Amino acid sequence: MSDIQRVGVVGSGLMGSGIAEVSARAGLDVIVAEVNASAAEAAQGRIASSLARGVKAGKLSEADRDAALGRIRFTTDIGEFADRQFVVEAVAENEQVKTEVFATLDKVVKDEDAIFASNTSSIPIMKLGMATGRPEQVIGVHFFNPVPVLKLVEIVPSLLTGSTTQVRAEAFVRATLGKEVIRSQDRAGFVVNALLIPYLLSAIRMLESGFASADDIDNGMVLGCAHPMGPLRLTDLIGLDTTKAIAESMYDEFKEPLYSPPPLLLRMVDAGLLGKKSGRGFHNYAK
Numbered sequence: 001m002s003d004i005q006r007v008g009v010v011g012s013g014l015m016g017s018g019i020a021e022v023s024a025r026a027g028l029d030v031i032v033a034e035v036n037a038s039a040a041e042a043a044q045g046r047i048a049s050s051l052a053r054g055v056k057a058g059k060l061s062e063a064d065r066d067a068a069l070g071r072i073r074f075t076t077d078i079g080e081f082a083d084r085q086f087v088v089e090a091v092a093e094n095e096q097v098k099t100e101v102f103a104t105l106d107k108v109v110k111d112e113d114a115i116f117a118s119n120t121s122s123i124p125i126m127k128l129g130m131a132t133g134r135p136e137q138v139i140g141v142h143f144f145n146p147v148p149v150l151k152l153v154e155i156v157p158s159l160l161t162g163s164t165t166q167v168r169a170e171a172f173v174r175a176t177l178g179k180e181v182i183r184s185q186d187r188a189g190f191v192v193n194a195l196l197i198p199y200l201l202s203a204i205r206m207l208e209s210g211f212a213s214a215d216d217i218d219n220g221m222v223l224g225c226a227h228p229m230g231p232l233r234l235t236d237l238i239g240l241d242t243t244k245a246i247a248e249s250m251y252d253e254f255k256e257p258l259y260s261p262p263p264l265l266l267r268m269v270d271a272g273l274l275g276k277k278s279g280r281g282f283h284n285y286a287k
């Protein structure tokens with residue numbers, strides 16, 4: 001069993017709120033840092049409705065739901081992370097924003113053995129580690145959306161991540177959070193997105209070129225390949241802005257045309273059509 005009891009989550013968008021939820025459900029004391037009260041309120045609502053869904057599905061009792069909610073505290077002051085043993089950064093997929101978060105965490109977290117994890121999908125862990133004075137304690141711990149449902153976590157050590165950090169992070173993810181682990185080298189996209197993103201971009205190019213409709217592309221993969229959702233609906237779930245940011249990081253790293261975001265994706269992001277979270281992407285979602 002892991003020794004980690006006190007968790008901090010920075011950012012509470014789709015991924016941050018999911019990570020906070022699974023941590024609280026695992027019995028941990030969780031503090032979530034957000035930039036303002038309205039973002040914190042939105043995350044609280046997301047976590048409450050996900051837990052309610054879990055209760056309805058018979059995955060947890062009402063008492064467990066209430067206990068989990070009681071273990072999550074929101075703050076706008078990251079200084080409250082001083083005693084955290086495991087911090088997960090889950091802010092927007094932007095290298096500058098993330099490196100600033102890591103530099104701040106390095107200053108405020110006093111636990112000498114604390115692990116600094118990033119939920120990045122595509123930004124080098126090495127760059128995040130170098131923003132701190134303790135790169136041996138920085139590691140990629142990449143969850144999948146919806147976090148309470150999907151079992152996988154990718155563990156990504158950088159060239160400087162210590163073996164103790166990796167062993168402790170894996171034990172925590174497996175034994176405490178109950179997830180399955182795969183390991184990847186510190187390369188943009190890691191294992192899953194290196195395979196997934198070219199597939200999603202191909203579906204967008206297919207739609208863009210008039211090859212097939214959004215419904216037919218999605219139904220093709222759901223009914224023909226038994227995927228739980230088609231590529232365009234999955235892009236809507238991930239968020240078009242996040243998909244674009246991941247694709248750009250991968251393109252920056254490998255300069256392979258297959259990672260280059262197609263113009264339709266860029267224009268939709270410009271238009272604020274970000275997918276499920278904004279109510280419209282390749283499909284429409286009732287708000």
Ligand SMILES: CC(=O)CC(=O)SCCNC(=O)CCNC(=O)[C@H](O)C(C)(C)COP(=O)(O)OP(=O)(O)OC[C@H]1O[C@@H](n2cnc3c(N)ncnc32)[C@H](O)[C@@H]1OP(=O)(O)O
Nearest residue numbers: 050051053054057059121143144145146148149228229238
């Ligand atoms: C971009 C990145 O870097 C990384 C990423 O995240 S990539 C994105 C990865 N995500 C995917 O590929 C998602 C693919 N889609 C799916 O898996 C499914 O469509 C979905 C899980 C999103 C929805 O599936 P669904 O069948 O319509 O939903 P639903 O039946 O309500 O839930 C599926 C299961 O989760 C459970 N569940 C749902 N919400 C839950 C919650 N909040 N807590 C616990 N369990 C929950 C349900 O009870 C159900 O369990 P059973 O199979 O045991 O009955």
